[in-house]
Amino acid sequence: MTWTELAGGVYLRRHEELDLTTGLVIGAGRCLVIDTGGDVDQGTELAAAVRELTDLPWAVVYTHAHFDHTFGTTAFLPCDVWAHQRCLPELVEHGETTKAKWAAHYREAGKPGIADALTRTGIMPPDRLVTTREELDLGGRTAVLVHPGPAHTDHDLVVHVPDAGVVFAGDVVEHGPDGFTTGSFSDETDLSGWPVALEAILALEPRIVVPGHGDAVGPGFLREHREGLHRLNELKAAVEAGETGLDEALAASPYPADVTRAALAVP
Template sequence: MTWTELTDGVYLRRHQELDLTTGLVAGAERCLVIDTRGDVDQGAELAASVRELTDRPWAVVYTHAHFDHSYGTTAFLPCDVWAHQRCLPELVEHGEAAKVKWAEHYREAGKPEIADALGRTGIMPPDRLVTTRQELDLGGRTAVLVHPGPAHTDHDLVVHVPDARIVFAGDVVEHGPEGFTADSFSGESDLLGWPRALEAILALEPRIVVPGHGDAVGPEFLRRHRAGLLRLNELKAAVEAGKTGPDEALAASPYPADVTRAALAAGAGLSRSSAHRNGCA
């Protein structure tokens, strides 16, 4: 868990748990913390690490509502908490159930300390809401919150730092061994809209894109996986039309079988209470 300074005052921080990547953008007067990790203890650790870099007043932004990105906020309060407008009902209506689910997951996985921390975690809904775009003046530097359209969720929010040409993309971009992982896709995801979301990020002309999980990437990574998503959409349409069988689709996919199966099921009208509700990655 170390900070990497991408350019003056713009940092990413890698976390071993879930290979999560958080961010910090510092201006002359204020700073913006991008995602707060997954529980009260993880959030406190992140807040303390931010204070090692800067004592400027902070605000927080959630790239989306999933627990690993938004449950660690208590240690940052009081402060503005920014998110897309659809993030608010997601956390209010489903946050507690997701907390219980993930606590059970960690206990079964032999990580009782994380399960216990989740039990002590208070979920903090956002109080500053974005519809499509919002500029934040940090003092000599602007951070722009942009909704790129539905992709990983229907409320994804990316953070553009124009003067540095850096975008923090949340889970619209993931940098796993094959780019996406199976956990990237769920009943909440919009496979059809996802390529357009990557186009929206590319239109910002970033030189660096920070994913929600994994190391920073360049625009070519986004172009490659935009093409991969378009191919997945073609295969999904062919399967649904009965022109291609599931096995043929798996063989023709640019991604491993588990990723392909998850992607082809994404946005297929699955129950909003699916196992991936408010999941990670």
């Protein structure tokens, strides 16, 4: 778990658990922390790591509501917590249930330390809400929060650092062995909107895109998976219309069978 500097004062940090990627943007007056980890201990470790680089006041932004991106925030308080407006009800209505679910998962997986940390974790809903776009002045540098449209969730938010040519994309972009993983898709996912969201990120003309999981990528990676998502949408429509069987769709997909099954099952 080390910092990688992508441009002056713009960093990503890789985490072993779930291959999570968090971010940090440092201005002259304050800094912005992008996602906070999955429990109070992970958040505390991240806060200490930020303090190794800067002692400036910080704000936090959530790329979406999923626990691994939001549950570490209490270590940063008091501070502004930014997110898309639909992230707020997601955390308020489902946060405690999600916490209990993942604590049980980690306990069953033989990771009692993470399970115990989750039970000690307080959930921090956002208090600064974004509808479509918001500019944050960090002092000599602007971070732009952009809702690219529904994709991984209906409340995805990306962070554009224009002077550095960097976009922190959250789970709208994932850099697994095959691009996407089975966990990329859920009943929250908008498969038809996802290629449009990638197009919105490409329209920002990034030099570097930081995914929610995995190492940084370039715009070519987004173009490749934009086309892959278009293909998944075509296959899903064909299966639902009875024009293509599932086995045929799996064979025609640009992704492995387990990833394709997860994508085609999205309502």
